């Protein structure tokens with residue numbers, strides 16, 4: 191490179207912020223003459239990755255907020271969005287703008303790690319220096335794995351032991367007061383054919399109302415590197431009330447920490463999954479996910495708030511604080527634990543096949559692979575009853591109000607409380623439906639605003655007792671669990687409005703309400719809201735026996751029997767001593783089906799109901 195002074199291309203990704211950014215600090219430390227803040231609008235994310243409108247909207251708002259903050263630091267700059275694959279766009283920009291240094295925040299997980307390796311190799315070959323700096327996590331996941339003898343961290347205590355040997359997280363860096371300007375931004379001789387947008391599968395096709403136009407140009411319709419819009423993605427407006435951006439993240443952190451007692455006494459298992467306005471936890475996960483909030487900013491703000499609580503302005507001492515893992519700092523440690531676990535396992539972390547830490551359990555509707563081990567997409571349909579149970583779970587029409595309310599909240603808001611995630615994940619997998627955690631993780635992937643490849647797959651493995659946690663006989667009740675937090679059914683009344691007028695007594699079990707109660711509530715079970723789709727007691731027992739058999743066999747995702755497809759047959763053999771249990775539970779399930787049919791005509795609508803006085807009333811169904 192002829193230029194003496196550095197010319198920096200700063201590639202923003204999941205670090206949509208100016209505060210607490212070690213990578214940005216490193217870039218500015220090069221004292222560059224020009225500084226180009228860019229974003230590559232990757233077609234992989236738009237077409238090949240499941241992502242719903244709420245997460246995209248949150249991301250676009252985060253980009254807009256960042257762009258405004260960049261302009262506030264230098265009126266000549268903003269976020270420059272180039273629409274194409276980073277693997278071709280970044281090397282081309284380096285060449286066109288005579289870049290000496292490519293700087294970005296390191297990402298160690300999933301597709302991002304593979305993408306970055308490709309980009310890094312390509313620009314390094316062209317003589318550009320790459321500066322990739324850690325910042326998304328408190329610790330370097332690879333360093334944790336190294337300290338853990340190359341193994342994934344499978345518990346908070348193993349993670350703490352490994353992290354104790356590493357430097358503690360520093361205080362957050364301040365945002366820069368000013369920024370150097372970008373240089374010439376011409377894109378000549380860029381052309382779309384050099385930055386192809388594959389015309390293959392669009393996994394988000396069902397969400398689109400119109401065609402995708404965001405790739406018609408490389409730098410936006412007016413050639414001004416504009417941030418794409420939902421309309422250009424062919425999508426309708428978002429439904430979430432959660433707004434994106436660094437400004438909003440800092441405002442929320444400030445507001446949460448204003449209540450010092452709330453921060454100091456935070457005990458995750460005691461926070462209520464039934465609260466939503468405001469929620470009982472910080473709801474900062476989407477901001478941490480997209481880097482609108484730095485993890486050191488979060489950590490130190492919490493620590494400082496607790497210090498102020500322990501010794502207040504008047505010198506009064508308070509020792510009423512909680513400890514990790516249940517306190518707020520402990521929550522960040524779970525995040526770190528999953529980063530390090532994923533880092534050790536690699537891409538198979540998101541699936542069963544090839545995943546060294548994931549127990550093999552013969553879940554229904556697992557991913558399917560061809561003879562050469564490639565995943566079959568779309569997955570061939572499974573057993574009709576399993577498919578129907580999965581769809582009902584996803585759509586929030588299982589007939590279990592607690593489960594349905596959570597799934598509807600997830601779809602509408604893109605965020606649900608941790609224990610709500612526990613409830614629906616347990617229900618789908620080992621609790622009731624015996625459906626693969628891979629299916630549930632895929633739905634979360636699409637609908638969660640805070641979706642993260644490490645936290646999502648890691649927590650799904652935890653909840654399904656496939657890894658991290660093994661007490662498969664402890665199953666969340668669909669009535670008893672929510673009742674511990676809220677006997678009035680607030681969440682159900684909000685997200686299943688058809689049940690809003692049921693008395694508290696029946697809010698989690700409306701199918702048990704006598705017919706006159708249903709009539710008074712304006713909601714007939716089986717017509718206006720579904721009858722429970724399964725017998726929870728029978729299915730729970732059945733799931734426990736099946737998981738027990740899988741544990742006894744002791745296979746993991748990377749065992750030969752799983753890779754060559756013989757594991758299911760092995761499990762059937764191992765399971766045979768439990769045949770009597772299975773037959774007994776089949777009997778129970780059939781009894782439930784009969785009960786359900788008794789209350790329904792052929793088209794699934796109700797035919798008769800029990801009155802409060804115990805007499806039966808024939809119910810004439812109006813279609």
Ligand SMILES: Cc1cc2nc3c(=O)[nH]c(=O)nc-3n(C[C@H](O)[C@H](O)[C@H](O)COP(=O)(O)OP(=O)(O)OC[C@H]3O[C@@H](n4cnc5c(N)ncnc54)[C@H](O)[C@@H]3O)c2cc1C
Pocket residue numbers: 458471472473474475476478479521522524525526528606607608609611612615634638640641642643645646647649650653
């Ligand atoms: C099945 C399932 C799937 C999940 N998928 C995701 C996901 O894709 N992305 C995600 O960020 N979290 C995921 N979680 C973890 C957790 O539910 C959310 O991080 C948390 O509910 C976010 O709400 P909050 O910001 O109010 O959390 P708080 O309780 O306020 O915690 C503060 C921060 O700590 C982190 N954190 C807390 N708990 C966990 C945890 N168990 N694992 C990892 N990080 C944690 C989050 O970044 C969170 O913002 C999942 C949990 C389950 C059970």
